[in-house]
Amino acid sequence: MSRGPALRAWLAAWARHLRAGDLLVLALAVGVCIASALGLWQGGRPDKAVIRAGGKVFLEVDLSAPRIVEVPGPLGRTRIEIQPGRARVAADPGPRQYCVRQGWLATAGAVAICAPNQVSLALAGRNADYDSLSY
Amino acid sequence: MTPSATEIELRPTADDHRIARHAAAAIVLTVAEAAIPLPLPGVKPGLANIVTLVVLARWGWREAAWVALLRVIVGSLVLGQFLAPGFFLSLAGGLASLVALGVSMHLPRRVFGPVSHSVLAAFAHFAGQLVVARIWLVPHDGVFYLVPVFALAATVFGLVNGLVAARLLEARGG
Numbered sequence: 001m002s003r004g005p006a007l008r009a010w011l012a013a014w015a016r017h018l019r020a021g022d023l024l025v026l027a028l029a030v031g032v033c034i035a036s037a038l039g040l041w042q043g044g045r046p047d048k049a050v051i052r053a054g055g056k057v058f059l060e061v062d063l064s065a066p067r068i069v070e071v072p073g074p075l076g077r078t079r080i081e082i083q084p085g086r087a088r089v090a091a092d093p094g095p096r097q098y099c100v101r102q103g104w105l106a107t108a109g110a111v112a113i114c115a116p117n118q119v120s121l122a123l124a125g126r127n128a129d130y131d132s133l134s135y
Numbered sequence: 136m137t138p139s140a141t142e143i144e145l146r147p148t149a150d151d152h153r154i155a156r157h158a159a160a161a162i163v164l165t166v167a168e169a170a171i172p173l174p175l176p177g178v179k180p181g182l183a184n185i186v187t188l189v190v191l192a193r194w195g196w197r198e199a200a201w202v203a204l205l206r207v208i209v210g211s212l213v214l215g216q217f218l219a220p221g222f223f224l225s226l227a228g229g230l231a232s233l234v235a236l237g238v239s240m241h242l243p244r245r246v247f248g249p250v251s252h253s254v255l256a257a258f259a260h261f262a263g264q265l266v267v268a269r270i271w272l273v274p275h276d277g278v279f280y281l282v283p284v285f286a287l288a289a290t291v292f293g294l295v296n297g298l299v300a301a302r303l304l305e306a307r308g309g
């Protein structure tokens with residue numbers, strides 16, 4: 001508690017060197033920090049899932065409500081699960097299950113490909129972190 | 136010994152001595168700062184810029200430019216970074232911040248003090264480095280992902296360096 005006044009005096013000694021324009025410049029600088037963080041660090045959020053079967057777009061789903069989509073392919077049906085902000089391949093008849101084991105996709109540009117059944121699930125957003133991913 | 140015709144005699148003026156003294160102080164700060172471990176390459180306090188700010192306020196832009204560029208070159212020689220990528224980043228940052236200082240020093244003195252000069256120079260410094268990094272070292276927009284971190288560092292260190300410079304100027308009656 002006794003440190004309070006000393007600390008305040010110390011801060012005041014430094015603050016004395018701040019002029020009105022300096023505060024304006026500092027406010028602008030903080031504004032640039034916040035604006036750049038919001039603008040650059042929120043681009044990865046996906047807003048829709050694109051499901052392809054046999055190379056053609058099968059369905060485009062909004063990532064706002066939970067939903068389950070069954071996609072037919074040459075081996076059987078691939079089940080895709082949609083939840084707000086993310087999507088995954090829940091089940092696939094393929095032998096190695098790579099696309100299922102990828103789990104939840106949650107960034108724009110992420111792709112899960114079930115090659116044997118010719119089904120792919122891709123997330124798209126306004127600003128994707130990357131154009132595409134290949135495995 | 137009789138001086139030969141090819142011998143050139145250099146007579147350093149008082150200005151030269153002053154520039155050398157200030158540059159030496161800035162180089163010491165650069166070397167000392169290199170010993171501080173930092174989480175991210177490129178994020179540094181830039182304590183040497185305190186010297187540049189003081190020289191700018193007391194002796195003008197030309198002398199500040201001398202001190203800043205001597206510091207970049209000699210600092211990199213001392214640290215073994217001369218002509219390495221880090222040297223060109225420092226040089227680009229130094230040149231960009233000198234331009235920012237040259238512009239901001241003409242802002243009304245009563246309203247804009249060393250803190251304004253310092254923050255604006257710090258932003259120009261990281262912008263200059265980022266442009267060189269984007270064009271040459273990391274030719275991918277991914278480098279811009281770090282802009283918020285650099286902007287925050289420029290704000291904080293710009294403020295601190297500016298305040299220290301303001302206080303030094305006051306102490307020396309500048």
